[in-house]
Amino acid sequence: MFPRKIDRRQLERAMRQMGIKAQELEGVQEVVIKLADKEIVIPNAQVTLTEMIGQRSYQVSGREIERKLGFEPSEDDIKLVMEQAGVERQAAAEALRGTGGDIAEAILKLKERG
Numbered sequence: 001m002f003p004r005k006i007d008r009r010q011l012e013r014a015m016r017q018m019g020i021k022a023q024e025l026e027g028v029q030e031v032v033i034k035l036a037d038k039e040i041v042i043p044n045a046q047v048t049l050t051e052m053i054g055q056r057s058y059q060v061s062g063r064e065i066e067r068k069l070g071f072e073p074s075e076d077d078i079k080l081v082m083e084q085a086g087v088e089r090q091a092a093a094e095a096l097r098g099t100g101g102d103i104a105e106a107i108l109k110l111k112e113r114g
Helices: 008-017 075-085 089-098 103-113
Strands: 020-025 030-034 038-043 046-052 055-061 065-068
């Protein structure tokens, strides 16, 4: 019914003939989807922009993180991140808010910044 392998060039040619343009967006740092009670954050997302009949669509792929809005980390969590990442209280609290309270991820992000 369908060919086993689709030749990328043939696919691109067929899409052009139908008036469909697709391109990978470079340098995407993060995608944020804001909902009423939370945010869905996709850091280092792969984003493909597709244009067809004057409409633009974005396809987003990557590992998602949920952030609850109004989240405040506990004092114990802040202290742990401060000790493990070697940062001041404010940086630890901001990192925890940014990761929705994920301690390990907050520590890793702070260590990456250096």
